Amino acid sequence: xxxxxxxxxxxxxxxxxxxxxxxxxxxxxxxxxxxxxxxxxxxxxxxxxxxxxxxxxxxxxxxxxxxxxxxxxxxxxxxxxxxxxxxxxxxxxxxxxxxxxxxxxxxxxxxxxxxxxxxxxxxxxxxxxxxxxxxxxxxxxxxxxxxxxxxxxxxxxxxxxxxxxxxxxxxxxxxxxxxxxxxxxxxxxxxxxxxxxxxxxxxxxxxxxxxxxxxxxxxxxxxxxxxxxxxxxxxxxxxxxxxxxxxxxxxxxxxxxxxxxxxxxxxxxxxxxxxxxxxxxxxxxxxxxxxxxxxxxxxxxxxxxxxxxxxxxxxxxxxxx
Amino acid sequence: xxxxxxxxxxxxxxxxxxxxxxxxxxxxxxxxxxxxxxxxxxxxxxxxxxxxxxxxxxxxxxxxxxxxxxxxxxxxxxxxxxxxxxxxxxxxxxxxxxxxxxxxxxxxxxxxxxxxxxxxxxxxxxxxxxxxxxxxxxxxxxxxxxxxxxxxxxxxxxxxxxxxxxxxxxxxxxxxxxxxxxxxxxxxxxxxxxxxxxxxxxxxxxxxxxxxxxxxxxxxxxxxxxxxxxxxxxxxxxxxxxxxxxxxxxxxxxxxxxxxxxxxxxxxxxxxxxxxxxxxxxxxxxxxxxxxxxxxxxxxxxxxxxxxxxxxxxxxxxxxxxxxxx
Numbered sequence: 001x002x003x004x005x006x007x008x009x010x011x012x013x014x015x016x017x018x019x020x021x022x023x024x025x026x027x028x029x030x031x032x033x034x035x036x037x038x039x040x041x042x043x044x045x046x047x048x049x050x051x052x053x054x055x056x057x058x059x060x061x062x063x064x065x066x067x068x069x070x071x072x073x074x075x076x077x078x079x080x081x082x083x084x085x086x087x088x089x090x091x092x093x094x095x096x097x098x099x100x101x102x103x104x105x106x107x108x109x110x111x112x113x114x115x116x117x118x119x120x121x122x123x124x125x126x127x128x129x130x131x132x133x134x135x136x137x138x139x140x141x142x143x144x145x146x147x148x149x150x151x152x153x154x155x156x157x158x159x160x161x162x163x164x165x166x167x168x169x170x171x172x173x174x175x176x177x178x179x180x181x182x183x184x185x186x187x188x189x190x191x192x193x194x195x196x197x198x199x200x201x202x203x204x205x206x207x208x209x210x211x212x213x214x215x216x217x218x219x220x221x222x223x224x225x226x227x228x229x230x231x232x233x234x235x236x237x238x239x240x241x242x243x244x245x246x247x248x249x250x251x252x253x254x255x256x257x258x259x260x261x262x263x264x265x266x267x268x269x270x271x272x273x274x275x276x277x278x279x280x281x282x283x284x285x286x287x288x289x290x291x292x293x294x295x296x297x298x299x300x301x302x303x304x305x306x307x308x309x310x311x312x313x314x315x316x317x318x319x320x321x
Numbered sequence: 322x323x324x325x326x327x328x329x330x331x332x333x334x335x336x337x338x339x340x341x342x343x344x345x346x347x348x349x350x351x352x353x354x355x356x357x358x359x360x361x362x363x364x365x366x367x368x369x370x371x372x373x374x375x376x377x378x379x380x381x382x383x384x385x386x387x388x389x390x391x392x393x394x395x396x397x398x399x400x401x402x403x404x405x406x407x408x409x410x411x412x413x414x415x416x417x418x419x420x421x422x423x424x425x426x427x428x429x430x431x432x433x434x435x436x437x438x439x440x441x442x443x444x445x446x447x448x449x450x451x452x453x454x455x456x457x458x459x460x461x462x463x464x465x466x467x468x469x470x471x472x473x474x475x476x477x478x479x480x481x482x483x484x485x486x487x488x489x490x491x492x493x494x495x496x497x498x499x500x501x502x503x504x505x506x507x508x509x510x511x512x513x514x515x516x517x518x519x520x521x522x523x524x525x526x527x528x529x530x531x532x533x534x535x536x537x538x539x540x541x542x543x544x545x546x547x548x549x550x551x552x553x554x555x556x557x558x559x560x561x562x563x564x565x566x567x568x569x570x571x572x573x574x575x576x577x578x579x580x581x582x583x584x585x586x587x588x589x590x591x592x593x594x595x596x597x598x599x600x601x602x603x604x605x606x607x608x609x610x611x612x613x614x615x616x617x618x619x620x621x622x623x624x625x626x627x628x629x630x631x632x633x634x635x636x637x638x639x640x641x642x643x644x645x646x647x
Binding site: 128129130135172173174177178181182184185188189191192 | 433434441477478479482483486487489490493494496497
């Protein structure tokens with residue numbers, strides 16, 4: 001059943017469709033830029049200038065959820081992007097990093113030069129041997145604020161993008177490996193430019209790492225949960241074990257650093273995941289309850305109502321209206 | 322002229338032995354040298370090393386021969402040579418106009434890219450590999466080298482990660498050049514791990530033998546035990562994936578090492594036999610004969626005679642000419 005507001009989880013092809021292009025009838029093996037799009041569901045490159053010709057502007061997408069990471073690299077374009085209900089104006093020189101599961105809506109007003117890279121977590125771990133959670137934690141931050149790029153940095157990134165395009169067009173047997181390699185370089189440059197201080201700023205205390213690791217583990221576990229790779233939810237004890245800490249110690253650090261207990265943080269994450277899942281009309285509430293580790297639907301309903309004031313079914317109805 | 326035989330394996334030790342400058346960006350894990358900028362006296366015969374690291378020579382303009390095990394790689398311009406660790410190697414240079422040498426340990430790459438790169442590091446099952454580059458590719462390689470150099474001398478954050486990334490890029494591009502019909506069938510991830518672990522263990526065993534830290538040559542049984550898997554399973558995986566049985570791998574490696582020592586060192590037959598844990602010289606000779614259809618002594622003589630007659634081979638013009646006619 002199609003929901004009236006069109007808010008749903010979209011896989012790669014749906015998203016591309018929303019972005020203004022129906023790939024289902026295009027031969028994906030043909031390698032040219034004529035459609036403004038290169039690559040496959042695991043990794044692809046978008047040239048927005050080709051995708052959105054002047055006569056079609058302004059272009060507005062419906063809100064959509066993605067299932068992959070995306071990086072938008074705006075050189076000369078104007079528009080607006082709404083990520084999880086937070087609007088940003090798109091201006092030249094901006095760099096957007098978005099993670100899977102974010103509700104996005106994109107508007108283009110003026111389009112001269114802008115590129116996008118879409119990739120899945122699987123792609124970068126399979127072909128570059130990189131764990132996003134370990135190497136590029138900045139991709140997983142809860143709130144992403146658009147980054148401003150300098151002229152010089154833009155040139156550097158563009159150089160890598162051109163290499164990626166070359167590689168996608170060449171279509172060699174090692175295409176995936178080389179693209180993953182170049183993508184890694186792209187991300188490393190971003191890390192170098194913006195997140196260098198991220199580690200260096202807090203070397204003395206171990207605590208930020210513990211909190212950070214906890215959040216990464218949490219994100220990772222719910223990501224796995226959504227994909228159906230793991231079945232059960234974890235308790236604070238399990239997260240403590242992952243970092244080889246005692247649960248009381250982890251709890252006290254979390255409480256001191258975030259002001260919330262570990263249980264609260266887990267509950268919050270469960271709640272936000274539940275909200276995303278409820279918005280998808282294809283899933284029954286019972287399924288969602290099981291997915292999130294509740295053994296009975298009623299437990300889930302009570303939990304959900306306690307935190308949001310709405311029962312899951314009401315929340316879904318309200319969401320659909 | 323025989324190269325001096327050493328067992329040196331670490332990057333810094335090798336550099337120090339050749340009295341080459343060790344700068345701050347040379348470490349046990351990684352080094353980058355612009356060979357044409359450090360004033361090497363030509364012709365230059367490098368000592369024999371047994372590196373524990375990969376060597377990547379990007380020869381934009383230079384001449385000479387590189388020996389890796391029993392293999393010889395003649396090079397002139399726009400060429401790339403890769404050598405794997407744990408096998409004897411030396412180089413003879415007659416011209417160094419524009420040459421970059423990158424050395425790195427496997428762990429240097431693995432620490433940042435922990436998985437999925439074993440295939441590229443296997444170099445198609447060879448110990449060394451060389452290929453010609455097109456003008457355009459050579460330019461790209463040179464540019465990447467300069468980029469690596471810039472990063473290496475800078476103090477930026479995450480520079481090792483970036484360097485490792487760029488090196489991997491070069492390795493992938495080199496692999497592209499390698500013949501598609503490589504014998505290695507490394508599709509299954511589990512098998513890749515086994516093959517690469519087996520090779521590593523085998524090479525370690527050889528290195529330890531040579532350094533006198535081990536007294537016996539490992540065969541299938543010991544290898545299976547070390548990897549904690551069944552003998553038959555190991556044999557099956559290795560021969561299915563590589564097209565060679567375990568014993569073939571070990572024998573080839575053994576013969577490769579022996580041949581290098583026969584050709585490029587003055588070690589006596591007895592010393593060589595002892596090195597590889599042969600209990601007596603007769604057995605060594607008959608083993609060598611059974612594997613190569615040639616007596617060890619004959620091989621050494623042939624090689625020495627050939628070398629004396631062919632000093633002209635080291636003439637730069639001659640080598641260049643050969644490269645053209647290829």
